[in-house]
Amino acid sequence: MEKKIKLNPFVKWAGGKQGIASNLIRYFPVKYGKYYEPFVGGGSVLFTLQPECAMISDANTWLIDTYQAIKEDWNAVAEALMEMPNTKEFFLDLRAQCPRALPRAQKAANFIYLNKTCFRGLFRVNQRGQFNVPYGNYDRRYFDPANLQAVAEFLNNVDLRHGDFKISLQDVQEGDFVYLDPPYYKLGGHSEFNRYTDQQFRANDHVRLAEVCREMTSRGVHWIMSNSNTEFIRELYSSYYIENIRNRREINLKSGNRDIDELLISNRPLVERRGKKFDESDVQAVLLE
Template identity: 30%
Template sequence: MQLKLEIKEQIESTETNTTLGVQPYKTQLLKWIGNKQRFAHEIISFFPKRFGTYHEPFLGSGAVLGVLSPNKAEAADSFNPLISIWQALKKDPEIVKNWYRERWLEAQDGEKVEQYEKIKARYNQGANAADFLYLTRAAYGGVIRFRKADGYMSTPCGAHKPIHFGTFGRRVDEWTQRVRGTEFFHREYAESLERAREGDVVYCDPPYSHSQAILYGAQSFDQDDLFDCIEKAKARGVFVALSLDGSKKSGDTDCAYDFPPSLFEREVAVNCGRSMLKRFQMEGQTLEGEVVTDRLLLTH
């Protein structure tokens, strides 16, 4: 009996995080197409109840991270202007507030689209976190689109009015608390998956080959390399959850992937609603038929 108690204590000592008590959280920091925040709580419900370090190799807008609010996590992205926002948030949230406030006020000093284009042009002259932060809030539908040849951001100004800097500042305060247990890194996804150890959880939300090839510089992304990294992590006892596009056009178009047999033990369909990307591509039409379903694939 004593031995069983000691083993139980050893196991519990490695369990840093829990999904118990996790509640939906809808307040977004960045406006970002493909954001999983509306159904992040559903995704998290398939994680183990208790686990070690949480890893998110494709951070993006941090939707699942923000809802989970883990005690210990490593979050990463290969896109430096983006991850620099998160690193600044962790180091000194006032910096992030100032970045947004300055550009929000700059955008008021003239015609809306013209000012947006000035900020976008400045970003394209020298990619930086401060301008990129404002652009994520002001671009059409949170669509972050780059040209493959030179990384030029080409998304036009959105019809909406970006939130006031005071409102954004309050969001920064909330998110600072939600990511207090997270360390942020600029690195490729393979390194993040390599760092995961037995008992850890990794959530992967990579660019979708069937619907997001124009976004985030994702044109050269190789799904097969990702599957190989996941297979190695699974062999070490890591729990991996992977979001992939499952169907488009209300289920009429299946998005097939050729991943290794027995790599995933379970698959769950997650209804993502109507496609904002398709709406952007078709000039803002209301698209009742363009419903997207994600596949949530689980290694255990």
């Protein structure tokens, strides 16, 4: 098996899985057709798994444009970033700009810069879709050129889409695998964050997602989801396999509240298939998937 190159997310993302991605993918199937991730965010799971064939999507247009810009010309993105000073004045001027009319590489550089220099690396927009996080006053570099290049090379075999998860999953087929990491159903406080776009992800969206999961199950598609450990989510997915896992939310201002208990949900038994030895029956089970 070809040795994978270490890839790191190029942005920080609320709800990101960088700290537990290696543990999560131990539950993923070893063999599958195409990998789908319709709530890609910062891409921690994608970059850890590094599937040979993948589709990633997100409702955040600016985020997907950034992935696309890196895929097309990471050097142009890097050059734009190197011209950006880490000052409050520059940050506020850049934050006030409308990214829609900018060239894609500049738009991507602005996204990365704002993410890495704003308060706690939080991406948040108001109802008009305007980025509104205050300046963070951090002394750190915005990007790693070697990582950005490696990400660009990996994205060559990745299909990038923007839009609602239902549209992004409309061509998934039997034998494919889907990982779902939606904005979590509300827990209260900072864990209730779901303002990645001008449209919040509400309870009815979770119900729509559950319907898509039922439909995928009926077509033989294997999916696994991360979500909040709440009665609403447990009831919504009561007919599936559910495991409790531990995660950490660095976005929470109080360090004592960063460790949380969340759910891993699947339409097939949650068995750790990676990083362990298989007996013959395990191998047969994996091959059948």
